[in-house]
Amino acid sequence: xxxxxxxxxxxxxTGRLVRLEKRELHAQMAEPLxxxxxxxxxxxxxxxxxxxxxxxxxxxxxxxxAGLVRMRLTAVGPADEQAIAQLLG
Numbered sequence: 001x002x003x004x005x006x007x008x009x010x011x012x013x014t015g016r017l018v019r020l021e022k023r024e025l026h027a028q029m030a031e032p033l034x035x036x037x038x039x040x041x042x043x044x045x046x047x048x049x050x051x052x053x054x055x056x057x058x059x060x061x062x063x064x065x066a067g068l069v070r071m072r073l074t075a076v077g078p079a080d081e082q083a084i085a086q087l088l089g
Contacts (some may be wrong), residue, residue, distance in 0.1 A: 003038040026068040033060045033069050053080045
């Protein structure tokens, strides 16, 4: 979800996670997002976790060479930090 100031837009933008790092992700998005846009994310973790994340907040960065949307994770709860570490482990 895009965040305008302190308002979270009600309409979600879907995407597919392509690359995950400890504090950054790259995704194919259904619609483009401008750099410096703040977003609220909800990830669906693959097996063995097989659950949705809590709210994760990120800031859109300039795109990568493959045309993917890059996002810097700015607020991640402890349970999601642990899940991401497990996936990267």
